Amino acid sequence: MVSDSDETALRIARLEARVAKLETILAERSRLLRVLTRELCDEDLMNLSLLAGGLPPIARSGFGLLGWRETTALSSGDVDRTMEQLWRSVAPPAPEEE
């Protein structure tokens, strides 16, 4: 037989477990957001927010044929940031084979 007080204690325990789980998820989500903010460029962050909100991402100008998005719309940017993104996106040439 379970008393009222036992049932209350059980409910509290369940709720506490749920809160703890939510806190863990929240902490993980915060950690992920911190990493994303640190590691992604503004354009990626903007697109992430748009996608999360159910909106289409902004057109990206690809540096190579793989990321190409065919469009007649122009996107604007600053030279310094664009070149920085370009250099981050390209790998140095592979070393000559012996």
Next chain:
Amino acid sequence: MTRRRTTLIVLAWNCWDLTKRCLDTLRQTDLTDAEVLVVDNGSTDETPRALRDYAWLKVLTNAANLGYVGGNNAGIEAADPTSDVVLLNNDLEFGQRDWLERLRACAHSAADAGIVGCRLVLPDGRLLHAGTYILPDTMWGQQIGSLEKDIGQYASTREVDGIVFACAYVKREVLQAVGGLSQDFRSYFEDTDFCLRARQAGFRTLLCGEVTLTHNEHGSTRTDSDGFLRVFQESRERFRKKWAKTIEARYGREVLWQSIMNFPSGYATSCREILRALDRGGVRVTYRYVYGPGTPFPVVEPESNGDYLLNVIRNRPSERRPQFGIVYGQGDVFLRNRGRRKVGFTMLEVDGFPRDWVAQANRMDEVWVPTEFNRRGFLESGLKRTISKIPLGVDPNYFHPGIAGHPNPMGEFLFLSNFEWGERKEPWLLLKVFNQEFSAREPVRLLCKIINRDPSVRVLDEIRRLELKESGGRISFLFNREFPYYQLGSFYRSADCFISAGRGEGWDMPLMEAMACGLPTIATDWGAHAEFVTEAISYPLRVKGTIPAVAKCPYYEGFSWADPDPEHLRFLLREVYENREEARRRGAAAAREMAEKWTWDHSAGKILARLEELGG
């Protein structure tokens, strides 16, 4: 030669934190043959007490705030009467050790150099000031710099209308000739007033681009916006009464310029530059949009392009039939010219001109084109009017070898090409030849900045059809990415060689801009390029001959353009890549030649000379 002693006058009113930063950074610079005088303009904060700890400087304490003018004049009075003075705001920061020596050298570089200012940047790195100008239309002094990112623009020494006196080197001779700052102004306009008085006394105002200081603007007044506005308006009215006639006299002649300014087109970009240069050259230009109904461009042009001078020009009223009208645009809008004397100014990328253009041109008083190539083409197409050559140009303040670039940190050699996708630019040739000539294992890359506005064209499909090899030269693309025009020099400076290997050009501003930046360039040896591309300063790309100009553009029908030689392009790519010393030498020679011969001021000079001959 002995160095003139200099008194640095730092005016301070409260805001000790700013004054402290100013003095602490100033102390770290070379102050040879200089003394520092702080004028405490009646500060009520800790300034008077804190200044006692700065034994290396002199302090002049005013019992009350005498304002900017009164405070500085008190400093000038107290300075060594044989010394030059430098007026300094207390919200400056000094990050350049030799700033004083450079300003001093600039001031003493000529007997008529009287006042010298420097570049001022905001703490976030934006360019705040590279001189000032004032237009009679608004009587409101404008700072050159427009809060653009500082990429190294305005790095040379040049004459300007005025400077802001946040930092002003004033030679003793000027003070002897005109006295101190005018008491007509408590604050604001006193600097422009002083420069104008100095000019009347025969002294020029220079902006020394070799010196850059950081200015935390309006340190003392930013917290009091009502006070700022009141003082500003009072000063502006006094200034108008005193100088309106003198400033109006800057213009010697008037023209109506009918063109395109605020849409993305080559004519619009060059139009803006020509209007600025004509204004500098003393022409009061009025402007009207020449396109609209009956043309591919919209009926109405956007009103503003964010440029103060151009917006003022655009909004000036013009006579219904002014004496001189110049239409700058395609030849099929020449008849829209509203002048009593009419000039049509145009260019084309092929070896002749359409019948309609020639018919309209024959109803002008005169026709202008930028190149011998176009002059010949027009005459051969049946032009009967006088035709003069007015070259286009480049702005050496924004395109020079000192502009900051962003090269690949891994040290790859970068070829750069910048074009609109289409038949005329012949991009297929460059992509294919580059990919064939180089291997993916070589530390070299081609960057193509491509624009495509044609919805019927799928650029990706066209590139894929080229079947570029994975193992071939590596190519990156910037597709439909627009940069602010002022930053293009920074883009070019990020590369090692610029390529313009198309079939025909009316002028080719990007090529000229890259050359002005000191890049070695490979350019098709045909058409407009022949005007300024030579072996000594570039790598002219041979053509096999001419072929019919087949493209979507109706203006080209029946004419020809160049057929660039792929084998020679291949040779030149390798040549520039392998012999970098020679490439750099040609690039440096190109930069010198662009600055010496091909600036917009040269273009405006030719326009002025031609108007003079035409009686304008």
